[in-house]
Amino acid sequence: xxxxxxxxxxxxxxxxxxxxxxxxxxxxxxxxxxxxxxxxxxxxxxxxxxxxxxxxxxxxxxxxxxxxxxxxxxxxxxxxxxxxxxxxxxxxxxxxxxxxxxxxxxxxxxxxxxxxxxxxxxxxxxxxxxxxxxxxxxxxxxxxxxxxxxxxxxxxxxxxxxxxxxxxxxxxxxxxxxxxxxxxxxxxxxxxxxxxxxxxxxxxxxxxxxxxxxxxxxxxxxxxxxxxxxxxxxxxxxxxxxxxxxxxxxxxxxxxxxxxxxxxxxxxxxxxxxxxxxxxxxxxxxxxxxxxxxxxxxxxxxxxxxxxxxxxxxxxxxxxxxxxxxxxxxxxxxxxxxxxxxxxxxxxxxxxxxxxxxxxxxxxxxxxxxxxxxxxxxxxxxxxxxxxxxxxxxxxxxxxxxxxxxxxxxxxxxxxxxxxxxxxxxxxxxxxxxxxxxxxxxxxxxxxxxxxxxxxxxxxxxxxxxxxxxxxxxxxxxxxxxxxxxxxxxxxxxxxxxxxxxxxxxxxxxxxxxxxxxxxxxxxxxxxxxxxxxxxxxxxxxxxxxxxxxxxxxxxxxxxxxxxxxxxxxxxxxxxxxxxxxxxxxxxxxxxxxxxxxxxxxxxxxxxxxxxxxxxxxxxxxxxxxxxxxxxxxxxxxxxxxxxxxxxxxxxxxxxxxxxxxxxxxxxxxxxxxxxxxxxxxxxxxxxxxxxxxxxxxxxxxxxxxxxxxxxxxxxxxxxxxxxxxxxxxxxxxxxxxxxxxxxxxxxxxxxxxxxxxxxxxxxxxxxxxxxxxxxxxxxxxxxxxxxxxxxxxxxxxxxxxxxxxxxxxxxxxxxxxxxxxxxxxxxxxxxxxxxxxxxxxxxxxxxxxxxxxxxxxxxxxxxxxxxxxxx
Numbered sequence: 001x002x003x004x005x006x007x008x009x010x011x012x013x014x015x016x017x018x019x020x021x022x023x024x025x026x027x028x029x030x031x032x033x034x035x036x037x038x039x040x041x042x043x044x045x046x047x048x049x050x051x052x053x054x055x056x057x058x059x060x061x062x063x064x065x066x067x068x069x070x071x072x073x074x075x076x077x078x079x080x081x082x083x084x085x086x087x088x089x090x091x092x093x094x095x096x097x098x099x100x101x102x103x104x105x106x107x108x109x110x111x112x113x114x115x116x117x118x119x120x121x122x123x124x125x126x127x128x129x130x131x132x133x134x135x136x137x138x139x140x141x142x143x144x145x146x147x148x149x150x151x152x153x154x155x156x157x158x159x160x161x162x163x164x165x166x167x168x169x170x171x172x173x174x175x176x177x178x179x180x181x182x183x184x185x186x187x188x189x190x191x192x193x194x195x196x197x198x199x200x201x202x203x204x205x206x207x208x209x210x211x212x213x214x215x216x217x218x219x220x221x222x223x224x225x226x227x228x229x230x231x232x233x234x235x236x237x238x239x240x241x242x243x244x245x246x247x248x249x250x251x252x253x254x255x256x257x258x259x260x261x262x263x264x265x266x267x268x269x270x271x272x273x274x275x276x277x278x279x280x281x282x283x284x285x286x287x288x289x290x291x292x293x294x295x296x297x298x299x300x301x302x303x304x305x306x307x308x309x310x311x312x313x314x315x316x317x318x319x320x321x322x323x324x325x326x327x328x329x330x331x332x333x334x335x336x337x338x339x340x341x342x343x344x345x346x347x348x349x350x351x352x353x354x355x356x357x358x359x360x361x362x363x364x365x366x367x368x369x370x371x372x373x374x375x376x377x378x379x380x381x382x383x384x385x386x387x388x389x390x391x392x393x394x395x396x397x398x399x400x401x402x403x404x405x406x407x408x409x410x411x412x413x414x415x416x417x418x419x420x421x422x423x424x425x426x427x428x429x430x431x432x433x434x435x436x437x438x439x440x441x442x443x444x445x446x447x448x449x450x451x452x453x454x455x456x457x458x459x460x461x462x463x464x465x466x467x468x469x470x471x472x473x474x475x476x477x478x479x480x481x482x483x484x485x486x487x488x489x490x491x492x493x494x495x496x497x498x499x500x501x502x503x504x505x506x507x508x509x510x511x512x513x514x515x516x517x518x519x520x521x522x523x524x525x526x527x528x529x530x531x532x533x534x535x536x537x538x539x540x541x542x543x544x545x546x547x548x549x550x551x552x553x554x555x556x557x558x559x560x561x562x563x564x565x566x567x568x569x570x571x572x573x574x575x576x577x578x579x580x581x582x583x584x585x586x587x588x589x590x591x592x593x594x595x596x597x598x599x600x601x602x603x604x605x606x607x608x609x610x611x612x613x614x615x616x617x618x619x620x621x622x623x624x625x626x627x628x629x630x631x632x633x634x635x636x637x638x639x640x641x642x643x644x645x646x647x648x649x650x651x652x653x654x655x656x657x658x659x660x661x662x663x664x665x666x667x668x669x670x671x672x673x674x675x676x677x678x679x680x681x682x683x684x685x686x687x688x689x690x691x692x693x694x695x696x697x698x699x700x701x702x703x704x705x706x707x708x709x710x711x712x713x714x715x716x717x718x719x720x721x722x723x724x725x726x727x728x729x730x731x732x733x734x735x736x737x738x739x740x741x742x743x744x745x746x747x748x749x750x751x752x753x754x755x756x757x758x759x760x761x762x763x764x765x766x767x768x769x770x771x772x773x774x775x776x777x778x779x780x781x782x783x784x785x786x787x788x789x790x791x792x793x794x795x796x797x798x799x800x801x802x803x804x805x806x807x808x809x810x811x812x813x814x815x816x817x818x819x820x821x822x823x824x825x826x827x828x829x830x831x832x833x834x835x836x837x838x839x840x841x842x843x844x845x846x847x848x849x850x851x852x853x854x855x856x857x858x859x860x861x862x863x864x865x866x867x868x869x870x871x872x
Contacts, residue, residue: 100215102723103784104808112786113777114817117463122770123760124780125425126273127433128454129221129265135450137217139208140176145201157191157200164189168448170220177220179449182206213267221265221272224449231441234260235323240279244323248417249285253410256285257417261432262756269783274453277756278428280418282399283318289368289392305333317371317395321359325398326390330372337363337391339370351391361394368392419798422760422767429457460780462759465773465824472627473497473532480835485772485794487627488834492530492612497625497666499532502565502618506539506558509569510546516601517569523611524618531612533619538567546570548577552584559589565618566593573597579856586852590862592621592870616831620869626831628664633818637696637704638665638826639689640842642712643675644850648858652676655684656850658842659692661699661867666829668845669695669867672853672860685730690737695867706812707734707744708822712751712843722750723808731809747819748809751839755804757789769800772836775820776802786810788820792827792836803838832872848872 105112148154151173158171164187170177187204210217226236234241242260249256258281265274284291295311296304308331316325337352351370355361371390379385404410420428433453436442446452470478470487473495480487509517521538528535541558543550551568559566568581578595585593594617600610616626638660646652655673660666669692673684697703709730714722727748734744757780760767770791777788786807791800805823814822826840837844849871853861861870 101782101784102720102808104719104723104806105784105786106810109786109810109816112781112788112816114463114775114788114815114820116817116821117465117773117775120462120464120761120770120774121459122462122774122776123426123457123459123762123767124776125277125429125756125758126268126275126458126780127456128458129272129274130452130454131212131272131450135212137210137212137214137220138178138181138206139210139216140178140182141205141207142171142174142176143203143205145203146198148200153193157193158202160191161189161202166448168445170223176204181209212272218266218272221451222263224445224451225263225265225274227445228436228442229261229263231445232435232439237281237318237323238325240281242279242281244320250413250417251285253404253413254285255404255410255414256283257281257414258283264756267783268780269778273458273780275756276429276432277758278420278425281318282414282418284397286396287393288312288317288371288395288397289365291397292368292392305331311401312371312397316398317390318398319390319394320396321355321361321394326371326373326388326395328371328390329374329387332370332372332389335370335389337366337368337370339389351389355391355394363391363393365393371395415797421797422758422769422799425758425799426457426760426767458779460776460778462770462774462776464771465775465821467773468629468825468828470627470629470828471497473499478627482773483771483794484835485792486835491627491834495530495532496616496619497628497664498619498623500619500622500624501534501536502528502622503534503536504562505536505565505567506541506555506563507567507569508541508543508551508554508558510543510550510571513569513571513598514542516598519604519607520567520569520596520601520611520614523607524615527608527612527615531615531619533615535615546572546577548580551577551581555581555584555589559585559591563591564622566591567618568593568595569598569601570595571598575856582852582856583859586857586861586865586870587859590864592618592865592868594618594621617872620831620872623667623868625664625666627829628666629825629828631663631665631825633706633814633822634663635700635702635705636660636665637692637707638822638840638842639692639707639709640712640840640844640846641709642843642846642850644713644847644854646674646854646858654850654854656846656848656853657685657688657692658845658849659689659696660842661692661696663700665826667699667867668842668869670845670849670869670871671866672849674860685733686736689733691866693734693737703738703742704744706746706814708747708749708812708819710749710751710823710826710840710843712753712839712847714750714752715754719750719806719808727809745812746809747807747812747814749819749823750806750808751843752804752806753801753838755801757802757804758799759789759791759802760799769795773824774802775824777816777820786816788816790820790823790827792824793838794835801838831869845869845871 142154142158144154144157148157154173155171158165158176164182165176165178166180168179182204185206189202189204191200191202192198193200208216226241229241230236233245234243237258237260240260240262242258244258247256247258260279260281261276262279263274263276265272291311292308295307299307312328313330315328317328318325338350340348340350342348349357352363352366355363368391371392373388373390375384375387400410400414433455437453437455443452464482467482470480472478472491476494478487478490478494480490507517507521517540521540524535525537539558541554543554555566566585570577581593581595585591594614596614601607619626640658641655643653643655646654653675655675656670657673658668658670661669671688671691673688675684693703711722711726730748731746734746735742738744759770759774759776761770772792772794774791775788776790780789781787788805789802790805791802793800805820807819810819812819823840826842827836827838829841830837830844831841832844832848852871853859
């Protein structure tokens, strides 16, 4: 039974005589005797658990984590863990160990660099990995006779031959890497096993001589660098490394910010480079048990259990005694720290005894319940099938809750530590590489491999694309500085490209918000005419209360087929009410809708600005256009695709597909697709693209000659699946949607926002952010890709993050310069912001659509809304 189910069941069992929930550490009466089948299963004699789902167990304590047993022995775990390359035992597939990105650069492309714009010298957060010109890595296969099942034992036996192998090596139990070549192709040595004094024959066979650009070598580089980070006292938490000793507390919010670095070594255009960027781990300064007691004191009713499940299940916690992270999957309200489990040697030990023995931690609250972290699929494949039990007293939450993210003061105080400007980032990175280069142990390790890092950040040349002309009705150009990329102020008093008259609309509000609703209507009537919009007086509907049913009932009464728009003034941003309204307006009774929270209208000095933005949104939702650019390409369709996980159904994701319809790329057709795990993408895409091509033909009289697809939402490691599986389906969809003889020229571009690359511009003695329009298509790009970086947006705080574009398919015949310019142009056309954004507008529209459906609607929106931006 889940934690939520237990909570409800326990509440029913207490009956009317018990009016308070049990406190987090409060004991209950002895439980009734249960049938044998319901008793908790004993802990298996399996291996130690996965530390965080991302990092494997590296040794340390001889006993396992609570709930799973381990063996004790004399194997030198700490020494061997430093040699670990992988985590696989005999019999596991080895090809998964060396993931390599697919080679997607077209064969016909000889030069992917653009030409337009002005040159701009920049600095980037990369360091060159230097090595001898004839440097190679030698790979050996190691075999034990008689066979040894334990990987740790295999590593210990091989360590006896340091005189032959040298101190510099990497071994994962089967594959050995050395920086030097052994004299013989096949080398045999013997080691004595301590347990029975048996002689073990070890056969070391040279299998490969790897060049510096090999994918296996890249992984060994990163393994070596993880050793380097550990040498300088960095602690691995999840995938990145942090320095807990430099944590900064934010006491007013009970938060702590831990600085660290995210690093990766990879082959780039000409050299092997280390990318290093600043990272921060945000944790609570109080424990999860403290938070549970606070929650109990705030709400002493039966909802305490449900509140705990709602707040904590699904979150990630950090156990500071070993700096590992775990996902909270459930609560076990019946177990306590005196819960005992068996080790592999059949010795029973309680959780409290385990922590005292292995970490010298004394558990202070013996009545607290336990957290449950269930094994993931890869843990189950490795034989770890039992859950891990954690003590709330020893766990701290990581990250920020939704409530914290919505709190302006919290985000401001956190941002003071996490938003690092270019100059501060440069100083931190320079100090980081200096610490590495000056550490004697690091130099001994790196020198043994024949490697070293450059002492300064990498310099290269970028280009600034020409400034785009942003125009409104009649070709009136909006003035703005390219450095700011913000033309909002110059829009005042200028007409929209295609203004829409709003004659039949309704506004709904509760009685206490009637003044704000009237102010909004009056202000909209004033801001509309200068923009070319005629906004008539709406049908006003005053509600007696703020119940969801009241809003829905009023909308059923007042929204008719002739209604152009429904505006709803909400007292708060309560999610269930918003979801119900959007489902009504997007599915049940299709009509464009605009929800406005009362707080937004409360400041009268800001009302004119707020009303102007609302008027622009209303115009877009009714099918109008706001501004446009010069687009020299003819008969082109631009498509944006993004995905979002459906919050209502596990294993289902929502795909948003948004396609341009006109020559200015300012009108769009949108559809959604629902895809379950393992289901083909083509099923939903075919319907969406067929409808888009039909609408395009209806508007233009012809089908598009070129189609450029910007595919967002592709994470690390997913590129191969997109290139080999999704892209052929996408191309087939275009052909099938347009008819038998239709064969458009197509480009598919993967857009990636979550990257660690940064660029800086020298401004006198310091560094600043590069201006919008900065393009980097050399040095830090990949030789196997047709890719480039684009800085399209301006930021006022911190360091700007570029966007990475990877052209994985291209038959359009356009030059690299044309695709770069098109991507930059499309960042100007997002109508929710009078400036440039990080991604092309169709990608952002697709994200907004997928987010709305995945969070609120959970169904296909009505077809009558598909040619409008109703989801803004």
